[in-house]
Structures are given as structure tokens and as C-alpha cells.
Amino acid sequence: MPGAGSWSIWSSPTRRLRGVNILAADGSAFADWSDAFDIVPEAMLLVDGEGRVAAANPAARERLNGAAPGEALASYVEGGERGVQDILARLRGGAHPLPFILPLKDGGEGERIRATGKRLRRSGHGVHYVIRIPPVESDRFAALSLQIEDLDNEVRARRIAQRAAEDALEINRLLTRELHHRVNNNLQLQISLLRRGARTTGNSEVRAFIEHAIGRLRAMSAGLDLTYHSGEAGVDICDLVEKLASQVEEVMPAGHEIRLQLDTRFAVSVAQVTPLALIIHETLTRIFIAGQREGQTITLASGEEEASPMLELRDGGDWSGVDEDTDMALANALIDTLARQAGVEAERLNTPTRALRLRFFNSTAIT
Numbered sequence: 119m120p121g122a123g124s125w126s127i128w129s130s131p132t133r134r135l136r137g138v139n140i141l142a143a144d145g146s147a148f149a150d151w152s153d154a155f156d157i158v159p160e161a162m163l164l165v166d167g168e169g170r171v172a173a174a175n176p177a178a179r180e181r182l183n184g185a186a187p188g189e190a191l192a193s194y195v196e197g198g199e200r201g202v203q204d205i206l207a208r209l210r211g212g213a214h215p216l217p218f219i220l221p222l223k224d225g226g227e228g229e230r231i232r233a234t235g236k237r238l239r240r241s242g243h244g245v246h247y248v249i250r251i252p253p254v255e256s257d258r259f260a261a262l263s264l265q266i267e268d269l270d271n272e273v274r275a276r277r278i279a280q281r282a283a284e285d286a287l288e289i290n291r292l293l294t295r296e297l298h299h300r301v302n303n304n305l306q307l308q309i310s311l312l313r314r315g316a317r318t319t320g321n322s323e324v325r326a327f328i329e330h331a332i333g334r335l336r337a338m339s340a341g342l343d344l345t346y347h348s349g350e351a352g353v354d355i356c357d358l359v360e361k362l363a364s365q366v367e368e369v370m371p372a373g374h375e376i377r378l379q380l381d382t383r384f385a386v387s388v389a390q391v392t393p394l395a396l397i398i399h400e401t402l403t404r405i406f407i408a409g410q411r412e413g414q415t416i417t418l419a420s421g422e423e424e425a426s427p428m429l430e431l432r433d434g435g436d437w438s439g440v441d442e443d444t445d446m447a448l449a450n451a452l453i454d455t456l457a458r459q460a461g462v463e464a465e466r467l468n469t470p471t472r473a474l475r476l477r478f479f480n481s482t483a484i485t
Contacts, residue, residue, distance in 0.1 A: 156175045158177065159177060161175065164246055164249075165248075166245070170188060170191070171186065196222065217234050218234075219231070235250070298346040302343065312328050312331055313328075316332070333399055340361045340362060342392070352386055354384075358394065358395060358398075359380060374407060375415045382420045382421050382422055384420070386460075397476070405446050405449055406431070406472075416432070417433070428478065431476075457476065462479075463476070463477040
């Protein structure tokens with residue numbers, strides 16, 4: 119083995135280059151430097167252009183649990199042959215030592231460590247690369263640094279995603295508000311035009327038809343307004359019933375009374391609101407009030423039946439006479455169509471007086 123001057127291979131750039139080239143080019147020359155190569159505390163690998171291990175010091179063999187000369191480095195690196203070639207391709211592009219991440223399989227744990235590599239000048243034995251891996255104690259700090267870096271990148275990515283989601287939600291909120299205003303304004307414009315038409319016509323039947331159309335539009339507007347303020351959580355059935363009952367009370371003939379018994383609160387979905395508003399409006403105006411004697415009371419009650427929320431509309435009439443009136447029969451058929459759209463069960467009862475019971479199977483009680 120050479121004397122003390124031989125240690126300059128690791129400290130002097132010029133002689134290190136000359137010495138390493140000897141290691142790459144000549145096996146016997148490598149033997150001269152093998153003792154110095156072996157006592158280096160860092161894991162040192164000499165790898166040829168095809169990714170095979172040409173030499174490995176004891177620290178490298180212990181770290182990789184193998185790496186005998188002639189073995190493929192791919193068997194110790196995550197990504198296999200492709201992963202090794204990616205590393206060598208990066209080292210091949212420069213003449214100076216380059217840091218890189220070496221993803222070791224490490225028994226399946228997938229350890230990622232910082233390593234340094236350098237391409238040696240081409241010799242008669244081809245192109246070789248030196249790879250240096252820091253000691254385990256030093257690499258623990260490097261591994262911790264990698265974990266912190268990964269966590270920081272993940273936090274940054276999540277913040278960016280959260281900011282994008284918040285921006286999208288804000289845009290959605292603004293669009294929803296604008297859509298609500300436009301739809302509501304259009305409904306109010308139609309109501310205003312219909313009211314003007316009702317005042318100018320001398321035909322009582324036309325006036326009654328127009329006034330009922332106005333009532334439908336107002337019921338839809340009430341449902342739309344509640345939907346806008348409640349959002350995706352759904353609309354409280356009690357709020358919907360109270361608002362619709364108030365609208366009907368404004369136009370119903372004298373001598374009629376609406377009584378509310380809203381003991382159970384539950385939410386109905388956004389898709390259910392409009393058909394439910396029309397069901398309530400049609401039942402109250404075209405069946406109950408139209409076929410009711412003066413002085414009778416209409417009751418709207420919420421409750422539960424067989425653990426399912428339900429809404430019941432009652433008056434003092436009888437369902438048997440509904441089919442005899444053309445307008446009531448049409449309203450009755452429309453109620454069935456709207457109930458299917460809302461996904462509720464509409465049941466007509468005469469116990470002891472007329473009642474329309476709407477049963478909700480997918481609604482959630484509000485506590």
C-alpha cells in the first residue's frame with residue numbers, strides 16, 4: 119500500500135481525479151488503493167455504465183446488505199433498472215459531484231437518502247461512477263430533512279388546494295346569488311304582468327285563472343327564497359309551510375281559517391321544495407278552499423308515523439266529491455304527479471274528515 123502521501127487522493131482535486139481514474143481503469147491499480155477505499159466511513163460504490171457494482175467498501179456492503187462486485191445496483195434501489203439508469207443519466211450530464219436522492223429498498227421500507235455521485239473520465243474499461251452515501255448517523259438528519267421537506271411540500275400543496283377550493287366556492291356562491299336574483303326577479307315580473315292582466319279583464323273566469331297562476335308563481339318564489347337562504351342543507355318543512363300558509367291567507371275568502379300544528383321539524387331536499395310548495399298550494403286553494411263551506415278550518419300538521427316524517431293537510435270536507443268537480447279532479451291528478459317528482463307518498467284519508475298525508479322516507483329530523 120502507498121505511504122502517507124497516498125491519502126491526497128481524497129483531499130487534492132487533481133490527484134483525486136488521477137487516482138479515481140486509476141481505480142476505474144485498472145483493477146491492479148485499484149488493489150493498490152483498496153485499503154484506503156475500505157477505511158472510509160462513508161459507504162462508497164464504484165458502478166459501471168450498465169449499473170453493475172464494480173467495487174464496494176465494507177460500509178457500502180453493510181449499508182446495502184450486499185453489493186458484491188458484479189451485482190446489479192438495481193436490486194438495491196427502488197424503481198429497479200429504470201431507477202438506476204435515471205440516476206446515472208443525471209450523473210452522466212456533469213463532470214462535478216452532484217447530490218441526488220437514492221431510494222433504497224432497504225428490506226421493503228423504501229428508505230430515501232441523500233447521496234453524492236460523480237462520473238469518472240472514460241477509460242479502457244468504459245465509463246464508471248463513484249457514489250458516496252453518508253454514514254447512518256449523518257443520514258438520519260438527512261432523512262429527517264427529507265421528511266420535513268416532504269411534509270412542507272404536502273402542506274403547501276394542501277394550502278394551494280384549499281385556496282383553490284375556497285375560490286371555487288366563492289365563485290359558486292356569487293353565481294348562485296346572481297342566479298337566485300335573476301330567477302326571482304323574473305318571477306316577480308311575471309306576477310306583476312299577470313296582476314295587471316287580472317285587473318284589466320272583465321271575464322271572471324279569466325281573472326280566476328290568472329289569480330291562481332299568480333298563486334303558483336308566488337309559491338315557487340317562496341320555495342326558491344327558502345332554498346337560497348338554507349343552502350345545500352335543505353329547507354325546514356315548518357318554514358315552508360308557514361310561508362305558504364301566510365300567502366294563502368292573504369287571498370282566501372273571509373270566514374276561512376288556517377291552523378298550524380307543526381310539532382315535528384325535518385328538512386326536505388332542494389329538489390323537493392318546489393313540487394312540495396305546489397302540492398300545498400294546490401291542495402289548499404283548488405281543493406280545500408274551493409270545495410269548503412264558510413267557517414271551516416284548514417289544519418296543517420307535521421309529525422311522525424312509523425319513524426318516518428309526515429305532513430298532513432286536513433279540512434272538514436270529503437274526498438268523494440272531488441272527482442265530480444273537473445277543476446278539483448285536475449288538481450288532484452296534479453298533486454299525484456308532483457308527489458312523484460318530490461319522492462313522497464301521497465295518501466288520501468277520510469278519518470273522520472278529509473286529509474292529504476305526505477310521507478317522507480329520506481328526510482332528516484331537525485333537533
